[in-house]
Amino acid sequence: MTAPSTTDSEYDEVEAAPQESGRAPARRYGVLALAALLVVGLLLGYAGGLLTPRLTRPGDASVEAGFARDMTTHHAQAVEMSLVAYRSATLPEVRQIAVDIATGQQGEIGAMQTWLREWELSPTGSQPPMSWMSDGATVKNGLMPGMATPQQMAALRDARGIEVDRQFLALMYDHHLGGIHMIDAALGETDNAEVLRVARTMKATQQTELNNLRQLQEQAAKG
Amino acid sequence: MSISTPGGPERRPTVVSTGKKPAAGRPASGAKAASGKPAGSPRAGGKGPRKPVTPVKVSQGRAWGPIALFVAVGVLAAGIIGYGAWASFQGSKPWDKRANAIDGIVNIRKSDPDSLKYEAHKSGPLTWNYSPPVGGVHNAAWQNCMGDVYDAPIANEHAVHSLEHGAVWITYRPDLPQDQIDKLAGKVRGVEKMLMSPYEGLDKPISLQAWGYQLKVDNADDKRIDEFIKDLRVNASVEGPTALCNTGITATGTTPRELQQQPTQ
Numbered sequence: 066m067t068a069p070s071t072t073d074s075e076y077d078e079v080e081a082a083p084q085e086s087g088r089a090p091a092r093r094y095g096v097l098a099l100a101a102l103l104v105v106g107l108l109l110g111y112a113g114g115l116l117t118p119r120l121t122r123p124g125d126a127s128v129e130a131g132f133a134r135d136m137t138t139h140h141a142q143a144v145e146m147s148l149v150a151y152r153s154a155t156l157p158e159v160r161q162i163a164v165d166i167a168t169g170q171q172g173e174i175g176a177m178q179t180w181l182r183e184w185e186l187s188p189t190g191s192q193p194p195m196s197w198m199s200d201g202a203t204v205k206n207g208l209m210p211g212m213a214t215p216q217q218m219a220a221l222r223d224a225r226g227i228e229v230d231r232q233f234l235a236l237m238y239d240h241h242l243g244g245i246h247m248i249d250a251a252l253g254e255t256d257n258a259e260v261l262r263v264a265r266t267m268k269a270t271q272q273t274e275l276n277n278l279r280q281l282q283e284q285a286a287k288g
Numbered sequence: 289m290s291i292s293t294p295g296g297p298e299r300r301p302t303v304v305s306t307g308k309k310p311a312a313g314r315p316a317s318g319a320k321a322a323s324g325k326p327a328g329s330p331r332a333g334g335k336g337p338r339k340p341v342t343p344v345k346v347s348q349g350r351a352w353g354p355i356a357l358f359v360a361v362g363v364l365a366a367g368i369i370g371y372g373a374w375a376s377f378q379g380s381k382p383w384d385k386r387a388n389a390i391d392g393i394v395n396i397r398k399s400d401p402d403s404l405k406y407e408a409h410k411s412g413p414l415t416w417n418y419s420p421p422v423g424g425v426h427n428a429a430w431q432n433c434m435g436d437v438y439d440a441p442i443a444n445e446h447a448v449h450s451l452e453h454g455a456v457w458i459t460y461r462p463d464l465p466q467d468q469i470d471k472l473a474g475k476v477r478g479v480e481k482m483l484m485s486p487y488e489g490l491d492k493p494i495s496l497q498a499w500g501y502q503l504k505v506d507n508a509d510d511k512r513i514d515e516f517i518k519d520l521r522v523n524a525s526v527e528g529p530t531a532l533c534n535t536g537i538t539a540t541g542t543t544p545r546e547l548q549q550q551p552t553q
Contacts (some may be wrong), residue, residue: 157547158409158428165532172530263528270527276408277428 122184129260131197132251133177134190136267139209139247140170140177143240146213149221150233159230159281162274166237169270176263198250211243230285238278241271383523387501390515396422397500404500411546414445420459420487421448423499427544431483433457433533437473438485438540445544446537450483451499453533454525456517459487459495468493468508475513480533481521485540498524 123129143166150163181188195204208214213221213236221232248268255261378386388395396403396418403417406425414425421444430449431442447457458472464486472494476482487495492504496513498520505512522529537545 161429161535161547164535165527168530168532169527172528175530176528266526266528273406273408280408 123180123186123257124184125186125190126192126197128197128251128254129257130181130184130186131190131192131195132247132255132260132264133180134188135194135197135209136244136247136251137174137177137188138194139212139240139244140174142212142218143167143170143237143244144174145218146221146233146236146240150229150237153225153229154233155227156230156281156285159233159285162277162281163233163237166274173263173267180259195247197254198247199254200250209243210246211240213240227285227288230281234278234282234285238275238282241275241278245271245275383519387516387519387523390503390512390519392503392505392512393516394502395500396502401500409449410445411544412445413544416444416448418502419489419491420444420457420495420497420502422497422502423448423451426452429545429547430533430536432536432538433481433483435477435479436483436538437476438483440485440540441487441542442483442485442540443537443542443544447483447485447497450533450536451497451524452526453481453531454499454522454527454529455481455483455533456521456524457497458482458484458513459490459497460484461490461493462486462488464493464508471508472513475517479521481525482517483533499526500524 147163147167147170151160151167154160154163178188193204194207194209203210206214217232217236221229221236224232245268248264248271251260251264252268255264387393400417404423409428410425411427414427416422416424426448427443427445428449429446430453431446433450433453433455451457458476460469460472472484476484490504492506494505494508494510494513496503496505496516498516501516501520501524503512503516525531539545
């Protein structure tokens with residue numbers, strides 16, 4: 066691009082000047098100004114393109130970041146419960162749904178942690194848990210909605226036989242209810258397409274699993 | 289670089305009026321020769337420096353060679369850039385758009401979404417509106433779909449659960465020639481979220497299923513098979529990309545199984 070323009074201007078300068086005095090330089094400046102304008106315009110466009118995703122991505126105190134962090138914590142406990150059930154439950158259907166929940170939610174943790182990295186945010190937030198939810202969901206003893214207490218988790222780990230199934234199903238049922246409450250809050254407050262997509266999948270999955278858990282609870286009640 | 293050469297010789301003669309011109313003309317014609325331009329250009333460039341040339345003569349003869357070359361390069365560049373843009377646009381199209389563009393695909397998610405709804409897992413034999421089924425109610429256990437190639441029919445009740453987890457299920461008429469079966473198996477083996485089994489009573493030799501999608505074809509060489517797999521495997525999952533395809537049922541037989549109670553602890 067630069068090569069032709071220099072050649073042309075040389076000719077204009079050396080040869081054309083004597084013939085049509087005045088016109089050539091004016092045209093040259095016109096062309097130069099146009100080229101400069103074009104370059105400036107391209108640079109502005111490029112800078113705008115670079116900056117836009119940076120300016121529009123979720124910030125540290127955003128709903129999206131809060132959801133990703135808190136749902137990671139929430140999911141992590143579900144994975145632990147599910148792996149206990151997968152290892153020790155009696156009913157094969159309970160073991161089956163448990164391992165499905167464990168791998169599914171671990172996968173979702175991976176997605177949420179990737180968001181935080183892409184947004185250049187820490188996986189750890191400075192805000193207290195659940196503060197991103199505007200409806201003021203309650204945190205009891207540092208636990209988000211539906212999460213099991215340390216005592217309940219210890220009891221699940223110590224349980225044997227069909228008792229593992231019963232405790233797991235009850236804990237996971239509450240866990241999913243609390244999870245759906247959090248997902249609904251995120252769905253209502255974000256317009257981030259990727260967060261919406263994953264949150265919708267989470268909600269649909271957990272709602273179906275609630276039905277399956279309830280059905281299994283009846284089965285486990287019989288022993 | 290190629291842009292400077294056609295510009296030089298074409299322009300120079302028209303403006304020339306003094307003896308200074310040949311000196312300026314030299315480097316341009318030299319550069320032209322070096323870049324190997326076609327026959328049209330040497331005439332104008334080579335003659336310039338030797339004798340004083342009348343402006344009339346030179347301005348008359350347009351250097352068609354460089355122009356043609358410039359146009360050809362331009363068209364080629366536009367073609368390459370255009371194709372690249374088109375390909376990346378196609379590649380970034382959402383999977384459901386690409387799937388819907390497959391000729392002959394049936395999109396049950398759109399045409400009959402209610403058939404895909406269900407309350408909870410169900411044991412025992414089940415029935416569906418589509419054959420083979422493409423979604424809806426299913427057994428608590430899924431059929432393993434870690435690139436499993438089953439040599440006998442499997443239970444729909446388990447296979448539909450695999451579809452829910454994002455598997456593409458290839459079914460074929462038991463009388464399909466062995467070489468075609470092998471070709472299909474080659475697309476399945478070793479690929480997670482894929483399974484394949486013979487199926488009695490198909491109305492076409494081969495039928496592909498994903499959750500809410502179906503495509504029936506006559507031949508294993510049909511290019512749409514690869515498109516279907518590319519667009520719908522994993523993407524069609526109702527439960528996200530990490531829903532399991534292992535720890536399920538590995539046995540064949542069309543009667544749904546109850547999960548075996550395993551000795552634990």
